Amino acid sequence: MTRRAAITGYPVTHSRSPLVHGYWLKLHGIDGTYERVGVPPESAEAFYRDFASSGLVGCNVTVPNKEVAAQACDDLDEAAKAMGAANTLWLDEAGRLCGANTDGIGFLGNLDQMAPGWDENCGAALVLGAGGAARAIVWALLSRGIAPVYIANRTEQKAKDLAAHFEGDSKVLSWDNTGTVLENVSLLVNTTSLGMEGQPPLEIDLSPLPTDALVTDIVYAPLETPLLAAARARGNKVVDGLGMLLHQAVPGFERWFGVKPQVTDELRRLVLADLGIAP
Incomplete structure (x- = not known):
């Protein structure tokens, strides 16, 4: 049947x-x-x-x-x-x-396929955004043992609510203070709509970010967002968002x-x- x-x-x-x-x-x-x-x-x-x-x-x-x-x-x-x-x-x-x-499995599966070994000796992660996708990704990172996971959102209360939901190794940053932790970040994740076709760009200064950090964006239209293009240009490994859709x-x-x-x-x-x- x-x-x-x-x-x-x-x-x-x-x-x-x-x-x-x-x-x-x-x-x-x-x-x-x-x-x-x-x-x-x-x-x-x-x-x-x-x-x-x-x-x-x-x-x-x-x-x-x-x-x-x-x-x-x-x-x-x-x-x-x-x-x-x-x-x-x-x-x-x-x-x-x-x-x-x-969703979290899809996120991890995408990174595992496109950047094998990314989680070996991975330090802190910074997640931009605090919506449903961010919640899944924070859960996935914590389940993989990544810590701390910083959360920054334009509406800071949403980031606080998300961090409170998971407690422990998730920490809140104000949107304007992301640069204060970038030098210690091994993984940068954009879960916001910024950078999507028809949306404003994600404005972030990547200069403090180590060049061996991994940068990923859950957006896949465009496939290479301005964030990924900027990260690639300075030597960072990047992973686009299409694989998350497929792996989930x-x-x-x-x-x-x-x-x-x-x-x-x-x-x-x-x-x-x-x-x-x-x-």
Whole structure:
């Protein structure tokens, strides 16, 4: 019987997830489909509570439904519990709805693939931004043993709230004081929209940053943001954000279809072509 999975949320019209999962389904010759299912916020709670009747074996969840989906689950993985949000759902053998948050896994998988060994002797990390993606990335870094993790956000209270959520080795910086820690940073992560197409640039003085520090941006349009271009020009290793999108999809596919797929150069080229971005 054909196994059906989907991207759910609202809107889902422009999601690239069907392209990614469709590529893997074809590559592995699996009898399955990956669809778009629009779930507006007003019907989200009912949809996820009654997920077993949807005909899907599982789904991804995008904005604005990640928190509602987590609340509907019978069981959550540690990341989803920590973040109060789930982006990957599946039904177990008993028909219970299970949820995971794979954003942090996607972030780490991207760095592991594109900058092997980045976490060996890694010192402090600086995360710019305090939204949902930042929360996943702070969790991921702390779970990998990176410490301290500094958090800087233009609205400082949001950074304080995020740091308080994780306690321990996460520390808050005011947006204007990021330069005070850059000389001690091994990893710089931008999770803000600054630098995206149509958005203002991220203005940060990289001169105190060690040239052996890794710089990454979760933005992938443009593929090389002004931050990454500036870091590359001064000799830093850089990693773009596309891999995070691809790696976060791996655990769901494995759950739903029984095969662990690989993130390959061919898949990257396929998604970049669909985005109209030159590799």
